[in-house]
Amino acid sequence: MNENGHRSTRSQNEDEDGSRLVGANGHRRVVMNPTSGSGDHTDRIHALADEYGYDVVETSGPGDGTALAQAAVDDDIRRLAVAGGDGTLHEVVTGLLEADALGDVTVGILPVGTANIFARNVGVDDAEAGFNLLENGERRRIDLGMAGEEPFVVSTVAGLTAETSAATSASLKERIGSLAFLYTGIKKTMEFESLHLDVEAISQGEETTWTGEALCALVGNVRQFAKEGGQSNAEDGLFDVVIVEEMPPQNVVAEAAAHRVLGKGTEHVVHLRASQLTVEGLTNETVAYSLDGEVSEHEQLVLHSKPQALSVAVGPSYEANPDSA
């Protein structure tokens, strides 16, 4: 069927990885989080996995995706489908990185999570398309973000509290998309700790530096937060960064209320591409981070890109360079 279509024609006996298959399910596995999204996908994923010749292993709790990815490497798995959302993908990629196997495994997303931001940005519409693309679709090597020693695939947000992320309602997310949690955060602006940011940015071949105090930094790897959001260039070794500068609370609220805080030329919002950022709290206090939705705290963190480190199956709507499209 067509490349975004819904039937596997190859897989049981051929493998363009150059490796011989071991049994019907050789080198192919699904790591499934049975609790992702509405949690009603397990029967369907098992049925599709049978059809496409994949083993299925299920996570049993937070962090298990990392261990299961490492086990998959030990078992010489070459195509690893992730049935879950961005949090499960994050754990699996962490496992592949820790096993030093990013170059050996192609990852495919089977979007059964809540937000599925990664899947949307690489053009994978549903679980069946995910299987089909991993078998017959295009593979790309995309950048992997690093926050200290920990990887991130979609994005890192620095400076919004954990409560802020959790407080963002689903209906608000639907209405204003990528701005939703920032909007929620800004409504609670008095809770913001200012950050001290040192940013080394490379833009159109020229190195520029931005240093200053900020309320938060939104760092997109495969997504962008500026303008309407959407996919960013995930193969250029650069993050798509939005920095909301320190400003009087009344300005923040006013700009956020107009829903244009990330829009055209607002005074306090800086948009740039950066290969590296250093983020630290102003008063030696820890800063809250959300790495692909997983919350952690750090006093100082250096973010950098590992260019084209991760092999992924993408859909037809994926653009290597969306800015030129």
Ligand SMILES: Nc1ncnc2c1ncn2[C@@H]1O[C@H](COP(=O)(O)OP(=O)(O)OP(=O)(O)O)[C@@H](O)[C@H]1O
């Ligand atoms: N068996 C399990 N029981 C409870 N939690 C689990 C289990 N397996 C994994 N988890 C945790 O579930 C969390 C959420 O998973 P995931 O991100 O896939 O779904 P989601 O939040 O619905 O989707 P999205 O991140 O796309 O919005 C992960 O951070 C993971 O640690």
